[in-house]
Amino acid sequence: MITIASPTEFPKHVSYHLPGSKHAFAHGIACAAIADEGRISNVPNIIDSHTLIDALRLIFNKVDHDLTTRRVAFSEPKHLDKIVLTQELVAKSRNLYCLLPALLNKTDLLIIEATPQGCQIGKRPTDWYIDTLVRFGVKVDYHETHIELRWEDKKSADIAFSYPTMTGTVIAIAAASLCLGKSTISNASVEPSCCEQLKVASKLGCLIEGELPEIVISQHSPNSVIDYEVPADRIAAVTVITAGLLAKTSVSVTSSDFVEVPEFIKFLNDLGFPSSQDKTCIKVDYSNRKSTACNLVLDCGSEPKFSSDWGPFAILLLATDSRGFSKLTDDVFPYRFQFLEHLPGQPLANVNVDISHKDGREITQANIFGRLMEKLPGGVSGLCPDIRGTAAIVLSAIISEKSVTITNDFQLCRGYENLIGDLESLNLLTVLEN
Ligand SMILES: CC(=O)N[C@H]1[C@@H](OP(=O)(O)OP(=O)(O)OC[C@H]2O[C@@H](n3ccc(=O)[nH]c3=O)[C@H](O)[C@@H]2O)O[C@H](CO)[C@@H](O)[C@@H]1O
Ligand SMILES: C=C(OP(=O)(O)O)C(=O)O
DSSP: OEEEEOOSSOOSEEEEEOOBOHHHHHHHHHHHTTSSEEEEESOOOSHHHHHHHHHHTTTEEEEEEETTTTEEEEEEEOOEEEEEEOHHHHTTOGGGGGGHHHHHTTEEEEEEOSOOOOOOSSOOOOHHHHHHHHHTTOEEEEOSSOEEEEOSSOOOOEEEOSSOOHHHHHHHHHHHTTOSSOEEEESOOOOHHHHHHHHHHHHTTOEEEEETTEEEEEOOSOOSEEEEEOOBOHHHHHHHHHHHHHTTOEEEEEOSSOOOOHHHHHHHHHTTOOEEEETTEEEEOSTTOOOSBOOOEEEEESTTSEEGGGHHHHHHHHHHEEEEEEEEEESSOTTTTTHHHHSTTOOOTTEEEEEEEETTEEEEEEEEEEEESOOBOOEEOOOOOOHHHHHHHHHHGGGBSSOEEESOOHHHHHHOSSHHHHHHHTTSOEEEEO
16 A cells, blocks of 8 residues: 655656666567577566566576666576466466467467456457467467467468557567568557567568568578667656646656657647657656647557557546547547546546447547646545556646555556656655555
8 A cells, every 4th residue: 555645846847767668578578589598678677577577487597687787688498398377477467478479489388377467448359369379370279277379380471450459469570580481460550669579570580571560571590699678668758747747847758769659749739838859858848838728639549549558647637737628539448547437536527438339349538628737636546457547546646635545556566667656756746655
């Protein structure tokens, strides 16, 4: 249980250096783990990455993870008769799906004891993931208590997704990287972390033609050693910028690489906050806000749409510090906005959410009647089974009259290194009890 509150005074400006990205680590390792040896730097210290590193230990004799330097080095690959992804392991990260091709490459039999778990934000179907593996030659046996996978005969495949699935794309790229013939992947995800994975595949010696969302990929001259620096976390950038703006503070987020969030920068400019970006820094100016009036329509979903991961943060800003009527839709996750129900006292009566259907997809829509400087009551928060929703509840403490108590930080620790501690260091939050 953690109780947090807004400090008596906020700074005029904060600067935050971004950690490595949850998604880019998971997607990079999906291909890096195919190599005989790898060195990965800027690894985020989060439950999700730790779980993938535990899975890496199943297929490498040596795995050194240094939490201080944020480096992981692995070598001495094993070849095994059987690997088990236990219930305990799969309960901690849905990103284990990304590692399936690399794990199957090192074992005769892979047993998965339960479905890998992530945020509970609506149905998260996995049939395309398994089907993608099957298309590359994986054999699947379903049992009451577990599933068994075997990959005796690797064959290239032509995969066309009917919706640009992120995890499906990662699995297809990793599987294709292990096949000699040419595989085509189309209508794939264009999320920057998938592009990072392709860079790792290229270092691995794969031949890649085209660009996401349409690529042709094949194994070429396998490279046995991989170096990969995990790029900065784009969702952490959005989270900390939102925290600063809620505190009426100007924000700079820095990183060693370019953080690709063009849709979010556009959103900030539409909200009236002058925002600029160069290779290593995003700057958002609170003090020179141009206008508080905005009537936005934001469609969240598979990028290049506004990322579904940023939805809760956009709602908080629009609902508490804008004038006008805005609409946010999400065609991926119907419960992405569930944090609204878990905010202490459910205070945002100026936001209502409804669900409709279009082209066979469930679409959730938040209707936001903007208010200026809305203060929230605070209190004890309900349990929100979503990383970004829990983070939004943490941020709500910045604008709450009373303190906010988070009863369980498991979701937060899956995706953020130390969100509460970092915001406290920036003087945007005070921790009252931990
Ligand atoms: C496309 C998209 O926005 N993906 C988000 C999703 O990725 P994640 O990889 O978890 O989810 P997918 O991209 O695979 O799923 C996207 C959609 O594809 C469809 N689908 C997927 C797999 C399947 O077997 N069958 C099926 O129908 C579903 O409609 C699903 O809603 O969560 C991540 C964590 O929040 C976000 O960073 C990603 O941006
Ligand atoms: C939903 C998320 O992650 P996961 O897919 O691991 O649940 C997220 O990172 O916002």
